[in-house]
Amino acid sequence: MSQPGVPSSGGASTGLQVQNGAASSLGSPYVNGPVQNALMSSQVSVSQGYNSQLPGPYPHLMPAKTSLNPVSAQNNYGGSQTVCTLSNYQGPGQTLNRPPMVSNPVTTSLHSGPVPRMPPPTSQIPAATSMPSGSFLAGVNLPPPLNWQYSSPSTGSQTNHCPHPSSQPSISGNTNVTTNHQHVFSGDPSLQNSCLKSGGTSNTSNESMVVHNSYDEIEGGGFLATPQLTNKNPKMGRNVGYSYPSLPPGYQNTPLPGTTGMPPSSLNYPSGPLAFNQTPVGANHLTASVHGLSLHPEGLRVINLLQERSMLPTTPLQPPVPNLHEDIQKLNCNPELFRCTLTSIPQTQALLNKAKLPLGLLLHPFKDLVQLPVVTSSTIVRCRSCRTYINPFVSFLDQRRWKCNLCYRVNDVPEEFMYNPLTRVYGEPHRRPEVQNATIEFMAPSEYMLRPPQPPVYLFVFDVSHNAVETGYLNLVCQSLLDNLDLLPGNTRTKIGFITFDSTIHFYSLQEGLSQPQMLIVSDIEDVFIPMPENLLVNLNESKELVQDLLKTLPQMFTKTLETQSALGPALQAAFKLMSPTGGRISVFQTQLPNLGVGALKPREEPNQRSSAKEIHLTPSTDFYKKLALDCSGQQVAVDLFLLSGQYSDLASLGCISRYSAGSVYYYPSYHHQHNPVQVQKLQKELHRYLTRKIGFEAVMRIRCTKGLSIHTFHGNFFVRSTDLLSLPNVNPDAGYAVQMSVEENLTDTQLVSFQSALLYTSSKGERRIRVHTLCLPVVSTLNEVFLGADVQAISGLLANMAVDRCITASLSDARDALVNAVIDSLSAYRSLVLSNQQPGLMVPFSLRLFPLFVLALLKQKSFQTGTNTRLDERIFAMCQVKNQPLVYFMLTTHPSLYRVDNLSDEGALNINDRTIPQPPILQLSVEKLSRDGAFLMDAGSVMMLWVGKNCGQNFLNHVLGVQNYASIPQTMTDLPELDTAESARTIAFISWLREQRPFFPILYVIRDESPIKANFLQNMVEDRTESALSYYEFLLHIQQQVNK
């Protein structure tokens, strides 16, 4: 086997050099045509990000970094301890008279205060930087990539890094048998391997030695959890929230609330009662017929990419369908929820190594679903060995025994399971909903709880420094909260609270009965404490008027502030303390680089280094935010960060607070309520989604796979608590995850393998629920079959995740090399090991025909691009997106869809609910495809751009844009008027249809030819050459050169 991590191709450095700007020296084998140059030339220098047209940051508003606020510095006070002064809030519309600030004698030395614990310089990070460069894949058995280890100061269990997979087989801990199945599951909250469980009635001896504390933290949460509480009050959890119909064993097919935004048509897997009318199937009946199926002939084609240049399908690229018997495949998990980079799993690691393709899973486990089967049953049937949930791919040996598809143990069918609640027939366990749905949700019985499910708790933390007030964001956020207050997911137990901060921290007492909110100021940021903790997080129903009162007044309260300092770290500490007893969600709004107290940061971006691949600060400058995030995670608290800043704010450091606590990062560069209306609209839309979308609390997720496979690296926002248990204090429906896998033991004895993810969470209604997805894939023994089953989108998504890690553990240029080598290595393997006759050209299997294009798109993506002026925070944000976005949105961001829309017709249109939705073909991302007499829509996931050519027809201008002529298209136009014309109806129907397919609301920018934002539009023209990056054709030539070496 090749040495781990050592690239097998010698082309690493070559690839990089070419990528980094030697393009022009290559000669020009392929010219994109005169149109390109005309369009490109005027724009190249402006290529900056979506806001390049906007007024720049507001430097005069930036706080002086070192000067202390004179007020707080002068206010000495004697009390060392709790410095709390109360100030009665004077009511709406008035500026608060803040009481004299008291400050600790220590504050005189505040100059040293803001200096955070600085980690050693990046170069000293041990071992992490010694990662060999050039390839992800040489030897997929490489030690788990150095995921998350860049924050060097924390070690051991503090690292969000999966321990070596060798411990995985310990899943088979619990072999004791009890006849009462309720007891089998009791105290074993769903996701927990039996070896990790605590509080069960039948623990074997080896269970007690394992990480009980982590389990308690994750599962039960902190100090509220006492085993007695749960065991003696098994009903406790069910008393909260709305009661669920109790018809055990019962089955409901419950549409979940808040599932707008996804057309039913996008759900292909069977759901609902109808699905159960089919003939009973069990995987054991079908495995024999798996082979002998052939792919669609198109899929067997070998393609010379240098000859067939337009391989991009004109309709959205569909994931490959696993080569399974249709009776199995129709039960399989929807690829939008769960997919694998290789839909045919190589039998051995050696075979996988040969293919040089990454093996991994991409998950969108909590996606909003239109229909979700929900099972309420006293018995949740799981494998007694490996704790897998019974699923469509198990085999029934007879009515009374089923064989686990992950560990092959034969289990008994519990008596309750013999009855099918759907058909009300006894004796057909194979027809139970659990065995008919690859995606299913269980209502967890109270035995699955270590403490009563937590209430929904929302804490909002607002930056109210001068800088923040200048952006005007507070007005919008407070208004949005007022508008959506009744839509916050929750129940009668929902709690809410608010903290504001500048150089001090302000709390708001909202206790029921007060006539108005009461502000409490804590100026001792060195040792933050919580004044009146019981009144700060209040029941939303009981204190709604006070909350509304506060939200109406908050934006005015600080309008005259001169406070320039930002004590974000201490404010977060306060928020953490406030939330610790319950868990919940913290939403932080920050507008500048924090510069006071713990967690203070220093500017370290060097603008003239922005386009370079070297010496940029991608790693956190302090471990403060990561450590705090881990504390939060331990108390079931997640932190979502909204960064609205025109200046460098060190997102690399700040983002850790969300990454490790399973939160999300939102970024609005140069947010300003007047100067940047587009960002205002974006924030408004995203806040609406954020505030109203589903949320799961105190969640954990575990992914299991068939014996022989092993999961070794996780990507996403979470903390890996034990071997493979992801701690997710919050889970939201817009978060994606990825994992890397390897083949540990040969899979020669099996034809099918399965993967199962199980997400245990507390709903906003206070129910404990388990959402389970199971994916089944065939095992293959030849390299050709592995290639034929490759899922190029999933591969690109996983590679992007790996590349982000590589950027951080090694360098950006190293990551770029590795991306290029991933293409070279796999296509070389295909050429030398699969193709029998060596033809000239760049030969690829049909499945990988878009691989070079997507990797080129990755290289031009904000995360990995070089040669253009990418602001550091924007790059880091793009990397956050790579890690946290579900695959389908990530691919749209990386390789947007381009449509011509000035000539939409009803030909081939979809008809959905009496709406006619045109289906224009998807165009290649090249200016060759544009023309000045047309209008082109680019769908880039979270943003859409409609470029209108200078000579665009009057028809489109008048009947779609509603303007007289080209010149009268407004500079900032972000909406199309609803006109009474067929053209308008078609265009709007098409754009709405695109929007409906995602849960967030992409803003539409209408771009005129001279609009500065056109640079962004052109930057997405992945196939074209720029000053610093190859064209698609040049890239193919480079790949070919390396492959044919």
Ligand SMILES: [Zn+2]
């Ligand atoms: Zn099992």
